[in-house]
Amino acid sequence: MPEGNKLAAFTIGSREHFEFSRLLVNTIQEYAIFLLDTNGYVASWNPGARSLKGYEPDEIIGKHFSVFYPQKDIDTGKPTWELEEAAKQGHVEDEGWRIKKDGSRFWANVVITALRDDSGEMVGYAKVTRDLSERKRNEEDLYQANLKLKRQSAELKELNRTKDEFISLASHQLRTPASGVKQFLGLLLEGYAGELSDTQKEFLQRAYEGNERQIDLIDDLLRIAQVDAGRIILKRHVVAIGELIEDILREQQDVFKRRQQTVTFQMPSQQITALVDETKFRMVLENIIDNASKYTPEKGTIAVSLVAPNSVVGISIADTGVGMDEVSIKKLFKKFSRVPNYLSESVGGSGLGLYWAYKIVQLHKGIIEVKSQPDTGTTFMITIPKGAKHA
Amino acid sequence: MPKILLVEDEKILRDAYTILITAQSDFVLDVASNGQEALELCTKNSYDIILLDLMMPIVDGVGFLEGANLKTTAPHTRVIVMSNLSSGEGLIRAIELGAHRHAVKSDLSPSEVLAVIKEELSIAAA
Numbered sequence: 001m002p003e004g005n006k007l008a009a010f011t012i013g014s015r016e017h018f019e020f021s022r023l024l025v026n027t028i029q030e031y032a033i034f035l036l037d038t039n040g041y042v043a044s045w046n047p048g049a050r051s052l053k054g055y056e057p058d059e060i061i062g063k064h065f066s067v068f069y070p071q072k073d074i075d076t077g078k079p080t081w082e083l084e085e086a087a088k089q090g091h092v093e094d095e096g097w098r099i100k101k102d103g104s105r106f107w108a109n110v111v112i113t114a115l116r117d118d119s120g121e122m123v124g125y126a127k128v129t130r131d132l133s134e135r136k137r138n139e140e141d142l143y144q145a146n147l148k149l150k151r152q153s154a155e156l157k158e159l160n161r162t163k164d165e166f167i168s169l170a171s172h173q174l175r176t177p178a179s180g181v182k183q184f185l186g187l188l189l190e191g192y193a194g195e196l197s198d199t200q201k202e203f204l205q206r207a208y209e210g211n212e213r214q215i216d217l218i219d220d221l222l223r224i225a226q227v228d229a230g231r232i233i234l235k236r237h238v239v240a241i242g243e244l245i246e247d248i249l250r251e252q253q254d255v256f257k258r259r260q261q262t263v264t265f266q267m268p269s270q271q272i273t274a275l276v277d278e279t280k281f282r283m284v285l286e287n288i289i290d291n292a293s294k295y296t297p298e299k300g301t302i303a304v305s306l307v308a309p310n311s312v313v314g315i316s317i318a319d320t321g322v323g324m325d326e327v328s329i330k331k332l333f334k335k336f337s338r339v340p341n342y343l344s345e346s347v348g349g350s351g352l353g354l355y356w357a358y359k360i361v362q363l364h365k366g367i368i369e370v371k372s373q374p375d376t377g378t379t380f381m382i383t384i385p386k387g388a389k390h391a
Numbered sequence: 392m393p394k395i396l397l398v399e400d401e402k403i404l405r406d407a408y409t410i411l412i413t414a415q416s417d418f419v420l421d422v423a424s425n426g427q428e429a430l431e432l433c434t435k436n437s438y439d440i441i442l443l444d445l446m447m448p449i450v451d452g453v454g455f456l457e458g459a460n461l462k463t464t465a466p467h468t469r470v471i472v473m474s475n476l477s478s479g480e481g482l483i484r485a486i487e488l489g490a491h492r493h494a495v496k497s498d499l500s501p502s503e504v505l506a507v508i509k510e511e512l513s514i515a516a517a
Contacts, residue, residue, distance in 0.1 A: 172446075175475045179496040180403030186501040187407060192414055215497045222476075 032129040035115070038122050040065050040083050052131055054101035065127065068098045070105065086112040086125055098129065107136035160228075167225035171218045178218065181211045220352040224335065227359045234277040234363055236387065241274055241313055242267045242306055248286050249304065252293065260299045267306040274313045275387030276364060284357040288317050288380045291353065295378070296321030311386050312366075318379040324372040332370060333358040393512050394419045396438040398429040398455065399473070400447040404496065408442065411501045412508075426450030430458045438468050440511055443490070445474045445481045453481050456488035469511040 025033050025046045032049035034042060041064055045057040053060075053068065060067075066079040073079065073096070085092040091113040098108040109130045115123050185208045187193065189201065196204065226232050249256075249263055256263050292302045300320040307314045324332070331337045336351040361368045366384030395418055399405040405422060412420045421436060423429035427450040429441070441461075445452035452472065461468050470490040474482060475497070482493060491514075494507055 172475050175497050176401050177403065179475070180401065180407060182497060183404060183407030183411070183501060183504075187410055190501050192410060192501070218497075 030130070032127070034127055036065050036083075036112075036125040036127055038124055040079060040125070043124060049129070052100075052106075052129060053098075059101070068129075070097050070099055073097075082110075082112055083125060086114045087122060090114055095132065106131050106133045108132060164225045164229040167221055171222035171225065174218045175215065178211055178215050182208070182215065185211060220356070223356055224352050227356065227363075232280070232360075232363060234280065236275045236277050238273045239276050239278045239281070241272050241276075241315070244278070244282060245285060245304060245306060245315070248282065248289055252286075252289060255290075255293055256302070259293060259296070261293060261296060262299075262301045263304070264301070265304045265306075268308065272306060272308040272313055273386070274384060276384065277360075280360050281364065284360050284382070285315070285317075287353040287357050288382075292317050292319040292321065292378070292380075295319065300377075308386070312383050313386055315382045316379060317381075318377060320377040323374045323376050323378050324370075325374050329370055329372055333368070392417055392419050393439040394421070394436065395440045395442065395508065396421045396423065396429060396432060396436070397442045398423045398426065398447070398452070399442070399444045400424050401444070404444075407501070408504065411504060415505070418508075426452060426455030426458070429455050433459050433461075433465070437465055439515055440508055441468055441470045442508070443470055443472050443485075445472060445476075445485060451481070453484045453488065456485055456490065462489050467515060469515050471507060471511055 028046065028048045029051055030048060032052040033046045034049045035044040037043050041062055042060050045055070045060055049060075050056060064079075066074050069079050082092050082094060091111060094110045094112075096108065096110075097105045098110070099105055109132050111128045113126045113128075115126055117123050185204055188196065189204050189208060245265060245267075249265060253263075289302070289304065296302060296319040302320075303316075303318045305316045305318075307316075333354050335355045337354070358368055361382055361384065364384045364387075366382060369381045369383075370378060371381075372378040395412055397405065397408050397412065397420060399408065399422075402424075405424060409420065409422055412418050421432050421438070423432055425447045429443075430450065443452045443455065450458065452474075456470070459465075461470065469492070470485075472482065472485050472490045472493045473496050474493065475495070476482065486493070492507070492511060494504075499507065
């Protein structure tokens with residue numbers, strides 16, 4: 001017989017088997033394994049029990065096992081109840097606090113098994129105790145971390161709501177004085193306070209434009225607050241996208257002309273429609289086309305194209321402008337991001353337009369992508385689903 | 392001569408619109424600084440145009456429209472809501488209550504305000 005297979009050779013109940021069992025109990029350090037007599041007095045003590053609970057065998061043998069329980073459990077009669085249960089059911093399993101010799105507590109898994117002789121008579125109990133303090137600690141840590149996370153999440157939500165409310169209220173309150181400034185500057189410029197010199201007109205015009213920019217900023221802030229608060233609801237209907245783009249290009253043609261920019265628009269001969277919120281989607285396209293023009297030097301080119309493969313509509317807006325590096329592209333769709341270049345100082349902006357565009361395209365279940373190279377140009381690509389069977 | 396009622400609680404805007412409208416020799420203007428004053432004026436006068444702000448103390452724009460019941464009492468009056476916001480509950484309610492037109496105050500220069508008034512007058516005259 002091979003050496004390693006000695007165990008298999010023992011007959012259950014033989015003296016050798018009994019010796020191996022004793023060896024097993026006396027070798028195991030991780031479990032406290034000991035016997036109780038029928039009244040619950042400790043009758044044996046293994047090394048595992050010694051290292052777990054701290055008692056030497058001669059200190060504990062003969063003592064009642066209730067010493068391992070916290071006073072609260074003793075008061076409620078738990079030790080006795082557990083023995084009765086084990087006697088009735090065959091065994092009882094429990095998890096709870098237990099006390100070491102030094103008075104410290106540990107979280108234990110305890111199994112108490114009733115021991116009966118061949119005739120079925122109770123001879124005592126086997127008790128196996130395992131220290132689960134570390135697991136308990138981990139669970140406790142996890143629970144606490146979870147609680148903390150929940151609390152922080154609630155705090156963040158509240159903070160975010162307050163922020164949205166603040167922006168909304170502030171935008172509203174800021175508009176009134178800005179509207180007042182606009183009216184009075186407008187009255188001056190329109191001659192309601194008498195003739196103005198050219199210089200006076202020019203200065204007033206600059207003040208008027210500054211105020212206009214402020215109003216735009218307030219509008220942007222309000223829109224962003226609404227989109228961030230999830231308060232934007234799309235009002236979608238079938239829109240001819242080609243016509244929409246043509247309309248935007250027509251509207252901005254004076255600006256292109258002033259900058260001597262060439263604008264091209266390519267689209268298939270058949271009409272392309274999609275289910276979009278026209279006002280908001282128009283703003284997205286206006287914004288990107290406006291950016292393309294702003295960030296393209298004089299005499300540059302802006303090429304817009306529209307395609308409709310399968311169930312999607314793709315719009316690409318490519319310019320021969322200042323372009324961007326990788327770092328700028330990465331933060332392009334973030335709030336308040338403004339890309340530094342030699343044109344950005346002369347180009348007023350809130351850094352909110354592309355964030356808004358990104359959010360609106362996302363609400364249309366579409367994507368917006370950008371390709372760019374410094375000094376070569378930028379291409380924005382918007383892809384949205386047509387969104388309806390007939391679209 | 393067309394009669395206009397301006398209802399606006401913000402003094403700076405009330406003053407600006409007053410200067411603008413009274414400078415036109417062919418308009419007659421009454422001014423109210425909230426909905427309650429406007430309601431009182433409406434019991435004694437009939438207006439061709441009402442320029443109505445929405446957010447006002449005491450009685451707001453919606454409260455004015457509810458109280459004035461212009462559809463019955465003054466069906467020829469054109470109501471132009473002049474608000475700070477381009478959307479919202481109040482605006483929807485104002486349109487339900489018979490407001491004919493909506494303009495965002497910060498969008499309009501003085502000449503554009505006049506253009507809106509004149510457009511509404513020509514609709515009323517037609």
